[in-house]
Amino acid sequence: MADGTSVPVGVMAPGAVARPRGSMKKFAQRRSTIAFCLCLPLILLIAGFVVYPAFYAIYLSMLNKKMTAFVGLSNFAFLIRRHTFQLVIFQSCLFAITAVVFKALIGFVMAHLMHNIPGKNQRIWRGLLLVPWVIPLALSTLTWWWMFDPSYSALNWILEQLGFSAVPWLGVGWIARFCTITVNVWYGTPFFMIMYLAALKSVPEQLYEAAAIDGAGAVQKLFFVTIPMMRNIIAITVLFSLIVTFADFDIVRILTSGGPEDMTHVFATYAFQVGIQSGDIPLGAADSLFMFPILAFAAFFVLRGVNRRSREIAA
Amino acid sequence: MSATTFDAAQSRAISHRHSLHRQRAWALWGSYVALAVFVVMFLVPPFYMVMTSLKSSAEISAQKGDPWIVHHPTLANFWYLITYPNFQTYYLNSVIVTVFTVVISMVIAVLAAFSLARMSFWGSQTLATGVFLTYLIPASLLFLPLFRVIGFLGLINSYWCLVLLYPTLAVPFCTWIMIGYFSSIPKELDEAALIDGAGYLQMLFKIFIPVAMPGIIAATIFAFTVAWGQFLYPLAYLYTSNQMVLTVGIVSDLIRGDVFEWGKIMAANVLASLPPILIYAFLMDYYVAGLTAGATKG
Numbered sequence: 001m002a003d004g005t006s007v008p009v010g011v012m013a014p015g016a017v018a019r020p021r022g023s024m025k026k027f028a029q030r031r032s033t034i035a036f037c038l039c040l041p042l043i044l045l046i047a048g049f050v051v052y053p054a055f056y057a058i059y060l061s062m063l064n065k066k067m068t069a070f071v072g073l074s075n076f077a078f079l080i081r082r083h084t085f086q087l088v089i090f091q092s093c094l095f096a097i098t099a100v101v102f103k104a105l106i107g108f109v110m111a112h113l114m115h116n117i118p119g120k121n122q123r124i125w126r127g128l129l130l131v132p133w134v135i136p137l138a139l140s141t142l143t144w145w146w147m148f149d150p151s152y153s154a155l156n157w158i159l160e161q162l163g164f165s166a167v168p169w170l171g172v173g174w175i176a177r178f179c180t181i182t183v184n185v186w187y188g189t190p191f192f193m194i195m196y197l198a199a200l201k202s203v204p205e206q207l208y209e210a211a212a213i214d215g216a217g218a219v220q221k222l223f224f225v226t227i228p229m230m231r232n233i234i235a236i237t238v239l240f241s242l243i244v245t246f247a248d249f250d251i252v253r254i255l256t257s258g259g260p261e262d263m264t265h266v267f268a269t270y271a272f273q274v275g276i277q278s279g280d281i282p283l284g285a286a287d288s289l290f291m292f293p294i295l296a297f298a299a300f301f302v303l304r305g306v307n308r309r310s311r312e313i314a315a
Numbered sequence: 316m317s318a319t320t321f322d323a324a325q326s327r328a329i330s331h332r333h334s335l336h337r338q339r340a341w342a343l344w345g346s347y348v349a350l351a352v353f354v355v356m357f358l359v360p361p362f363y364m365v366m367t368s369l370k371s372s373a374e375i376s377a378q379k380g381d382p383w384i385v386h387h388p389t390l391a392n393f394w395y396l397i398t399y400p401n402f403q404t405y406y407l408n409s410v411i412v413t414v415f416t417v418v419i420s421m422v423i424a425v426l427a428a429f430s431l432a433r434m435s436f437w438g439s440q441t442l443a444t445g446v447f448l449t450y451l452i453p454a455s456l457l458f459l460p461l462f463r464v465i466g467f468l469g470l471i472n473s474y475w476c477l478v479l480l481y482p483t484l485a486v487p488f489c490t491w492i493m494i495g496y497f498s499s500i501p502k503e504l505d506e507a508a509l510i511d512g513a514g515y516l517q518m519l520f521k522i523f524i525p526v527a528m529p530g531i532i533a534a535t536i537f538a539f540t541v542a543w544g545q546f547l548y549p550l551a552y553l554y555t556s557n558q559m560v561l562t563v564g565i566v567s568d569l570i571r572g573d574v575f576e577w578g579k580i581m582a583a584n585v586l587a588s589l590p591p592i593l594i595y596a597f598l599m600d601y602y603v604a605g606l607t608a609g610a611t612k613g
Contacts, residue, residue, distance in 0.1 A: 034515055035434035039442060042427035042486060049483045050449050053460035060460055110353055116346035127599060128354045131361055134595045135588045136544030138562040142584060143364045146577055152375065154363060154382040186357065198607035240451070247453030250546045254566060268455030268547070275459045276551050285459045292456065299451040303444070 061286035065279075075286035084262045085270070085287070091177065092266040092291075096246040099184040103245075104238055106185065107192025114193065115200045126194070133190040141254040144183045145170075148255070173263035176256050180264055183251050188244075192237060199233040200226070236305040239298045246294060267291045361588075368392055368582035375577055392582035401556050402583065405564030408474050409543065409587075412560055416481040416542035417535055424486050424534060428493030429519050433505065443494065450487035454547050465552055474558050480548055485541045489534035492605050496530030497523055533605020536598055543591055561587045 064071050079085045110129065114122055132140065147154050148169035156166040170176045207225050216224065227234075249268035252258065258265035258273060265273070267288055275284020362383075367375065369388040380386070396402045430436075431443050461480065462471075470476035500523060508518045524531065549563040556568055565583045569576060595602065 031434050032436035035430040035436045035439065038426040038430035038434075038515075039436075039439070041423040042446065042490065043442070045423060045482055045486060046446070046449050049461065049464070049480060050452060050457065053457045053464060054452070056460040056463065057457065060463070106353075110350070113346040113350050113353075116342055117350070123600075125350055125354065126603075127596065129350075129357055130595065130599065131592070132357050134540075134591050135361065135584075136546075136562055136591065138544065138546035138566065139584045139587055140360055140364075142566065142580060143360045146367065146575075146581065147360065147363060149575075149577075152378060152382065152577075157382050186360070189357075194603055195607060198603075243451055243453065247455045249455045253546075253550070268453075271455065271459060272547070272551065276462070281459050281462065288456050288459060291453075295451065295453070295456070299448060302451065303447065306447070 057285045057289060060282050061289055063282040065282060067282060071282075075283050076290075079283070079286055079290070084265070087262055088265045088267060088270045088287075089290070091264055092246060094177065095181055095184070095248070095252075095266055096242055099181050099188065099245050100238055100241050102181070102185045103188045103192050103241060104234070106189045108196055108234075110189065110193040111196035111200055114197050126197070129193060130190045132187050137187055137250045138254060140187065141183055141251050144179075144186075145255055148179055170256055171260060173260050176260060176264050180252050180255055183255065184245060184248065187251075188241060192241070195233060195237045196230065199230045203229045232305055232309045236302055236309070239302045239305070243295055243298050243302075246298075247291060364581050364584050364588075367577055368585045370578050372576060372578055392578045393586070395579060396583055396586060401564065401568055404557055405559055405561045405568075406586075408559065408564075409561040412474050412477045412481070413539060413542040415478040416485060417538045419478065420482045420485040420489055420538040421531070421535055423482060424489035424493055425519075425524065425531070427486075428490045428497055429515075429523055431490070432494045432497035434515075446487050446490050449483075450491065454484060454545070458547055458551050461548075462551060471552055472554055472558055474549075474553065474560060476552050477542075477545075477548055477560065481538075481542045481545060484545065485538035488537055492530055492534045492537070492608065493527065495608050496527040496605075500526050529601050530605055530608075532598055532601040533608075536594060536602045537605070539594065540591060 060067070061075055062070055062072055114125060114129075117125070146152075150168060150171060153166070153169065155169065160166060167175060169179050203226060207229070208221060211221050211225050246266075247268055248266060249272065252264055252266050252269045253272065256264045258269050267290060271284040271288040273284075274287060275281050366383060366385050369385045369390070369392075371387065371389050371391060374385070374387060427446070431439055431446075465471055465476045465480075468476070468479075470479065504522055504526075505518055508522055513521065544562065546562045546566075549560050550566075553559050553563060556564065559567070561583075565580060565587060569580045569583060
């Protein structure tokens with residue numbers, strides 16, 4: 001970081017060193033003071049509204065409902081034994097893993113299709129496919145709800161036209177689970193498509209030519225050129241999306257509010273119901289803290305992937 | 316003999332080229348068809364949203380015929396919303412909250428990114444990593460302790476609490492984008508500026524911000540998207556309609572008990588989705604570039 005300051009040192013005569021050394025030290029000090037001051041708003045914001053609440057959440061989760069007494073870990077123990085919460089854990093994992101897998105697969109296919117067509121046409125197609133991701137999620141979930149509506153369901157109308165019987169979309173546990181995952185896949189796939197398309201474009205064309213000369217077919221090119229070259233981005237995108245999907249609130253809250261029979265609750269919606277609606281903030285805080293180990297695990301690998309990626313690029 | 320083999324080889328090469336050409340054409344058309352199928356599938360909900368917004372309540376509840384097509388289009392729902400005071404309030408609140416969030420987030424992020432990309436101080440590397448980790452902390456992990464914090468600040472049921480909280484969601488990623496763009500500016504530029512006697516702020520405003528404009532646009536769009544679409548915080552902290560923003564306003568005001576006025580709800584959705592759609596239609600390329608910069612450049 002000695003840019004700008006590195007010039008004078010070499011040309012300095014030995015006798016003249018003392019004074020400039022001092023002023024340079026002052027310069028460096030001033031520089032880092034300014035640097036720190038420029039970061040200060042960021043540090044205050046994050047310390048006040050992210051770091052402090054995070055520790056406060058841990059403290060809160062160990063209080064009783066009225067927040068008058070310290071109860072240790074009994075909120076966590078209470079949750080773990082509760083059947084509803086076991087459903088929450090199961091549904092959160094099912095929701096996040098299934099949705100991310102489908103988003104990654106469909107996004108990968110769409111990115112490849114997009115990569116096939118000429119560059120000048122890509123813009124409009126990409127724009128159309130980005131629409132689900134652009135509309136605020138809470139609002140598009142409302143539209144999905146309207147399509148799933150029991151009495152006026154437009155999806156059921158299509159099914160009936162095709163000779164099938166109507167489906168109670170949000171009324172039966174497993175179908176409702178399927179619906180929440182569908183909406184998430186619909187919303188999140190465009191993001192994967194963009195990331196993978198950018199990654200595809202960064203694979204050097206020579207690699208494919210070399211593979212073709214060696215007699216590689218399309219499948220071999222995919223598995224031995226494309227996927228190894230994209231591996232890091234695939235990992236980063238999947239882990240990042242895992243975090244976001246795992247913590248999702250909007251879809252489940254609007255579509256089912258956790259019903260039927262608490263089968264679609266995820267951590268976030270359950271924390272909202274317990275903490276805000278039932279007013280038991282400590283229990284809700286304990287509930288959302290259960291997300292933490294999984295998030296930390298994913299975050300660790302995201303960070304490692306990002307660092308490795310930047311080292312690769314720098315090399 | 317040699318001539319015939321040459322001919323044969325040549326004709327084989329030609330036919331090979333032909334089949335390759337044909338293969339390419341097939342792949343191209345196949346891609347278009349498959350993409351068209353995806354586009355149709357992904358655009359079903361927005362399409363249905365627009366169709367429903369053009370229907371009258373009578374047509375919706377009649378349940379006759381094809382629900383996917385509007386038979387007697389009307390703008391009554393839109394007119395109702397535009398003249399409905401509550402909806403105007405939500406829209407105005409959303410605009411106020413979004414503008415403040417974007418400005419605050421961008422100021423914080425640009426200053427911090429400039430410092431982290433170009434100057435260093437004790438712990439600046441840790442801070443850069445910490446900022447990235449903050450981006451990975453979801454809102455749903457912190458909304459309950461923040462409820463107490465907001466309550467302590469006396470901002471429960473005031474949309475100003477959103478102006479305070481939304482930057483925490485937007486700033487980390489904006490900073491991250493801006494660090495990337497600022498780092499890619501050649502060091503010679505700021506050395507030249509320093510030699511010419513420019514101060515750091517001058518350097519930031521005269522060199523860094525103009526050169527990194529695409530990054531600024533991308534970060535601004537991100538902050539806008541967060542502020543316009545967030546749902547959890549306003550749902551948790553706002554409860555009277557004069558303070559609500561669009562997302563909660565539409566969900567809680569237009570749904571009264573079991574009476575769903577779907578035509579009006581969908582019209583409200585259309586009106587609320589317009590700003591992001593317009594912004595993305597014009598500035599999508601910047602945003603995509605900013606978003607994927609981390610993936611392709613590092």
